[in-house]
Amino acid sequence: MRRVFLVLIVMALAACAPRGGIVVVPAAAPEADLHTVFMATTRTPTESVDFSNERNPDLTFGAYTVAIPPDRQPGTVRYPRANPDLREEFVTVSADLYDAPRAFTAALSRELRQRPPGKRGVVVFVHGFNTNFAEGLYRTAQLTHDFGIESVPLHYSWPSSANPLGYAHDRDSTLFARSGFASYLDSVIAAGPEEVLIVAHSMGSLLTMETLRTMSLERPGRVARDIDGLVLFSPDIDIQVFRSQVRDIARMPRDVIVFTSKRDRALQLSARLSGDQRRLGNVGDIDDVADLDITILDVTEFSRGLGHFTPGTSPELIRVLSNIPSLERALNEGAQVNPGLLPGTVLTVQNATAVILSPLTALSAQP
Numbered sequence: 001m002r003r004v005f006l007v008l009i010v011m012a013l014a015a016c017a018p019r020g021g022i023v024v025v026p027a028a029a030p031e032a033d034l035h036t037v038f039m040a041t042t043r044t045p046t047e048s049v050d051f052s053n054e055r056n057p058d059l060t061f062g063a064y065t066v067a068i069p070p071d072r073q074p075g076t077v078r079y080p081r082a083n084p085d086l087r088e089e090f091v092t093v094s095a096d097l098y099d100a101p102r103a104f105t106a107a108l109s110r111e112l113r114q115r116p117p118g119k120r121g122v123v124v125f126v127h128g129f130n131t132n133f134a135e136g137l138y139r140t141a142q143l144t145h146d147f148g149i150e151s152v153p154l155h156y157s158w159p160s161s162a163n164p165l166g167y168a169h170d171r172d173s174t175l176f177a178r179s180g181f182a183s184y185l186d187s188v189i190a191a192g193p194e195e196v197l198i199v200a201h202s203m204g205s206l207l208t209m210e211t212l213r214t215m216s217l218e219r220p221g222r223v224a225r226d227i228d229g230l231v232l233f234s235p236d237i238d239i240q241v242f243r244s245q246v247r248d249i250a251r252m253p254r255d256v257i258v259f260t261s262k263r264d265r266a267l268q269l270s271a272r273l274s275g276d277q278r279r280l281g282n283v284g285d286i287d288d289v290a291d292l293d294i295t296i297l298d299v300t301e302f303s304r305g306l307g308h309f310t311p312g313t314s315p316e317l318i319r320v321l322s323n324i325p326s327l328e329r330a331l332n333e334g335a336q337v338n339p340g341l342l343p344g345t346v347l348t349v350q351n352a353t354a355v356i357l358s359p360l361t362a363l364s365a366q367p
Contacts, residue, residue: 019162020134022050023080025091028067032086034093035141036065038108038122040187041157042180043133049095051133055159055173059180061104061187062097066090066141074146075313077138090138101187108191111152121151121195121228122188126181128202128309129170129236129266132162139312143199146318151195154188156181158207167273174207181211189226197229198253201309202266202281205235209245216249224251231257234281234308236270239288242280246292256294259311263300266308290350301358316359 028034040061043051051060071087072078080089098104112120125143127136136157144153158177161169189196200208208230216223230253235242246252260283267282283289286296302317303310311317345356 018079018081020077020079020090020132020138022048022064022095022134022137023082023084023091024049024093024095025067025080025084025086026093028091028093029070029086031070032067033070033145034065034067035144035153036063036111037137037140037144037153037155038063038104038111039137039140039155039157040104040180040184041133041159042177043157043159049092049097051157053132053159053162055176059101059183060097061101061184062095063104063107064095064137065093066138067093068141068145074315074318075142076315077135077142079134079138090141092137101183105187105190108152108154108188108193112191112193115152118194119150120193121197122154122191122193123149123151123197123199124154124156124185124188126156126158126198126200126204126208127160128200128204128234129160129167130162130164131160133157135162143312146312147322151197152193156184158204160203167270170203171206174203174210177207178211178214181207182215185211185215185226195228196226197231198227199231199233200235201233201312203236205232205280206237206241208232209235209237209242209249213245213248216251221251223249224253227253229253229255229257231259232280233259233311234261234264234267235279236267237280238274239278239280239283243289243292252293258294258296260296260298261300261303261307261310262298263303263307264310265306286347286349286352286354290352293351294353296352296354298354298356300356317357320357 040059041051042056042059044054044056045060046052069086069088069090078089080091084091125140127139137155140153140155159173198208212223235258258280260281262282262284264282267279271279299310299317302314347354
């Protein structure tokens, strides 16, 4: 009980940090990099181009151009104030909302056609627990920039309460947001991308798996045909539930990568709240998932603080992952990963492969 109480305090303190908000600045810093993020959300619109944390049965589509400030370390996101520092804080340069799914699909299709062949894929990021609209949007832009992703970045924003004590609310919101995510994927696929890769974090992984399960039950085999790759960062999913989802989907995307950490304190809390110590994102033994055709990347040695989003926030790990050709292709195109190219200890048991990454092995693998 004392351990849970301490973790709750840590999460509450984290919530005291400034939260993200949309600040539109038409002229970014000259050295800033601009990324246009296509999005859809089941949040309720506000009077501005931001969205609240309230649930909305209607799906809203848009495209936001985000400026990545020049004075920042990889993995970091500084949210804008009323008068933002354009050299250090993320800002929105422009925001367009579409009045119908067809208009969104047409805009995304135009963006894809403007790119050369081989770079007309999409990466769909699904945020996790305790995240508001701006935070998910800026995190999508940050991941795109820091990993050098050349595909078109997309974001799905489900109605998290953005409250560290709103765990039950957020789990219910993932169920609420499943139909919206399925409709969003329909609109994305209709635009004709060369590759579709989904990257989901934390509780967003549960939403993603539930959505893929529903899609597969409605049209068997569809997931494998339409989704080329799936990357789960710190997935907050019970292992038995994940196994049942995989069974129902039957034909998974051709490559499934799961980032785990035994030092993930947020998942430790989740496990205690659910009464089961085993969460997919902090799985301790490959034998627990040996029957599943997945690749596990154990980043425990890179985890700091809460350790709940290590692949996206650790500058050292980002540099390592960005230099791995097979993983870069997976993040860019949904291409298959060759575990033998990853700098770490490789374990293979039945169908599953685990790669235990560490700063030492990663350093030795650098050119």
